[in-house]
Amino acid sequence: MIYIKLFLVFFKIGLFSIGGGLATIPFLQEIVWKYGWITSQDLLDMIAISESTPGPIGINTATFVGYKTAGALGGIIATIGIVTPSLIIITIIAHYFGKINEKPIVQAGFYGLRPAVIGLIGAAAFEVAKVSLFNIDAFLKTHSISTLFNIKAIVLFGIILYLMKKYKRHPIIYLIGAAIVGIIFKY
């Protein structure tokens, strides 16, 4: 039955993809080759759409493949499949975490971990900045500094930083505001 198969395939993806949504892509490619539920072109489109809609990319692609394969219920089942391993594994870890997190060795580990996580978050911001604030690709072609900066984006960036410092509103306000500015001024 297709629903059980969908659940199992996405359960496997949830179990073996470590480190974020893009880690699921090789497994999705396997779906193209092995099961033929979707084509390579479908997969490319799905990744593009998943990146242009809210929600974690890994979840968006799971819902999408499930939907294409077996309709709305398929989308729900694929999504439940991909999160079930997380639910089990994290629940076990969270259960023991409360008991061991005060131990000196664990605290020492987190002393090294926390700045590293901040570095990872910084790297994630840098990835987004590369395609929004800067035009790295154009710069590499022309080697002209004037093409490196996306002036329109940097102006908006400065305005948002200023407003955040001054008003400290909910992040959602800035996201919606930036989307509206993006549409009006064709970002």
Added chain:
Amino acid sequence: MRELLELFIVFARIGGFTFGGGYAMLPIIQEEVVEKRGWATEEEVIDYYAIGQCTPGIIAVNTATFIGYKLRGIVGAIFATLGMVFPSVVIITIIATFFTHFQDYKVVQHAFGGIRVAVVALILNAIVKMWDKSVKDYIGVLIFVISFVIVAFMHISPIVVIVASAIAGIIIQGRRAGIK
């Protein structure tokens, strides 16, 4: 029951406004979970991210599950996780049903052009807020710089960074304890 419903709604709001990977949701987690409700501290959220990064599954979901479990046990974990994925399921189902080339619409591209700029600003702001609690001394600054550079420029897996930095922390703190 009311708290479970709140867990679901808060994580649905977080899922509905996460643009990009799990790290993009950090500013909203800070606002909703840490500052407004006190469900977790800044340090705990960072610790959950570290664990979520090197365990199977999607980081955003792992973090939601962790916070849900902390508040209300297994049922809390399930409600937070379902909340996190709910907007994706609804939005993607609608798009898959009605739009064949959603990402090609000019209005979508322009909106995302603006959103990406806001995402960079929001993440930077989140980092500034977390800095004091995560980076305690010059060794912390060094670990931050190294992990940023090797992930941003050398494209080494974040899992390697997480494992190596934890080992480094244990060795450095162990030596300090030995000296004392």
